[in-house]
Amino acid sequence: MNIKHTIKNYNPQLDLVLERIVDVPKEAIWTAWTTPELLKPWFCPLPWKTVTCEIDLRVGGIFRTVMQSPDGQEFDNVGCYLDIVPNQKLVWTNALKPDFRPAKQALANPDHPCEEFMMTAMISLETVAAGTKYTARVMHAHAEARIQHEQMGFEQGWGICLDQLVAMIKNHAH
Amino acid sequence: MNIKHTIKNYNPQLDLVLERIVDVPKEAIWTAWTTPELLKPWFCPLPWKTVTCEIDLRVGGIFRTVMQSPDGQEFDNVGCYLDIVPNQKLVWTNALKPDFRPAKQALANPDHPCEEFMMTAMISLETVAAGTKYTARVMHAHAEARIQHEQMGFEQGWGICLDQLVAMIKNHAH
Numbered sequence: 001m002n003i004k005h006t007i008k009n010y011n012p013q014l015d016l017v018l019e020r021i022v023d024v025p026k027e028a029i030w031t032a033w034t035t036p037e038l039l040k041p042w043f044c045p046l047p048w049k050t051v052t053c054e055i056d057l058r059v060g061g062i063f064r065t066v067m068q069s070p071d072g073q074e075f076d077n078v079g080c081y082l083d084i085v086p087n088q089k090l091v092w093t094n095a096l097k098p099d100f101r102p103a104k105q106a107l108a109n110p111d112h113p114c115e116e117f118m119m120t121a122m123i124s125l126e127t128v129a130a131g132t133k134y135t136a137r138v139m140h141a142h143a144e145a146r147i148q149h150e151q152m153g154f155e156q157g158w159g160i161c162l163d164q165l166v167a168m169i170k171n172h173a174h
Numbered sequence: 175m176n177i178k179h180t181i182k183n184y185n186p187q188l189d190l191v192l193e194r195i196v197d198v199p200k201e202a203i204w205t206a207w208t209t210p211e212l213l214k215p216w217f218c219p220l221p222w223k224t225v226t227c228e229i230d231l232r233v234g235g236i237f238r239t240v241m242q243s244p245d246g247q248e249f250d251n252v253g254c255y256l257d258i259v260p261n262q263k264l265v266w267t268n269a270l271k272p273d274f275r276p277a278k279q280a281l282a283n284p285d286h287p288c289e290e291f292m293m294t295a296m297i298s299l300e301t302v303a304a305g306t307k308y309t310a311r312v313m314h315a316h317a318e319a320r321i322q323h324e325q326m327g328f329e330q331g332w333g334i335c336l337d338q339l340v341a342m343i344k345n346h347a348h
Contacts, residue, residue: 008273009273011275014275059233059256059257060256060257082233082234082256082270082274083233083234083274091274093270093274093276095269095270095276095277096256096267096269096270096294097315099182099183099313100256100257100265100267100294100296100313101185101188101294101313101314101315102267102269102292102293102294102313102314102315103269103292103315104315104316118269118276118277119276120270120274120275120276122274139273139274139275139276140275140276141271141275141276141277141278142278
């Protein structure tokens with residue numbers, strides 16, 4: 001069975017999914033996703049850095065990160081939380097700014113792969129025997145946006161970040 | 175005092191607001207906004223009609239209306255609820271489809287005034303001595319979108335709909 005098929009309303013044309021079992025508790029992952037100082041160390045694949053993180057953990061609250069490329073360029077991402085179930089589910093979008101205001105549209109541009117395109121992301125956490133089932137789902141408006149995001153390296157990129165997150169949790173535990 | 179200034183995060187460049195006191199109870203207004211058969215009679219300024227209405231009254235649930243012009247053209251509007259406080263506050267957007275998927279972008283087009291542009295709408299209801307303070311706030315991404323919506327007749331259009339809504343409630347009460 002393809003586990004991706006168990007996701008509610010999963011749309012293979014429009015969604016990207018990374019699903020992994022990791023051997024850290026879901027509560028630690030939740031904290032790393034929702035605490036600015038614990039998000040910055042792992043949120044970008046190194047040598048990129050997350051230099052700013054702003055979190056207002058309420059529905060309608062801001063989720064903002066600023067990523068810095070190795071040559072010093074900064075990319076500001078502002079979004080809004082949509083659904084928050086502590087230790088279980090975190091949903092946000094960049095199609096809305098804080099307090100639900102629609103975002104200005106910027107088309108994805110292959111020459112500027114960090115240029116914003118609209119997406120909604122959902123992190124789901126579930127305790128399993130080996131630790132936590134971690135599911136990151138990203139929903140797009142167009143098949144073209146999904147394809148482009150896939151070609152930008154979604155699975156590898158989000159996978160590296162997850163590795164960095166897990167490593168951070170394990171280092172903190174010691 | 176301009177009462178519009180009491181709205182949280184009100185942005186005069188990006189928001190449109192209709193605020194009125196109406197002499198019907200807020201519970202009746204709430205029901206008319208959240209029950210398809212009670213929304214269709216008043217939701218468009220006549221002689222336009224709302225021929226279809228679909229409501230899944232949960233955060234992430236669908237809010238869909240199909241409006242029909244006097245010459246029979248249909249305009250389909252699909253959005254998603256963002257915040258629901260019964261009898262007090264209803265928030266939805268067309269920047270997201272149901273279950274928070276980003277919507278495809280369509281630029282507002284002066285030649286097709288019903289063509290979708292992105293907005294988030296918030297209806298607030300508050301009991302006052304004379305009945306209900308009714309506040310409809312629409313948030314846009316761009317000043318241009320706000321101006322265009324204003325020129326399309328936001329205040330008059332939403333005002334006529336509110337008159338139709340109040341008339342319906344009074345007729346039902348008799």
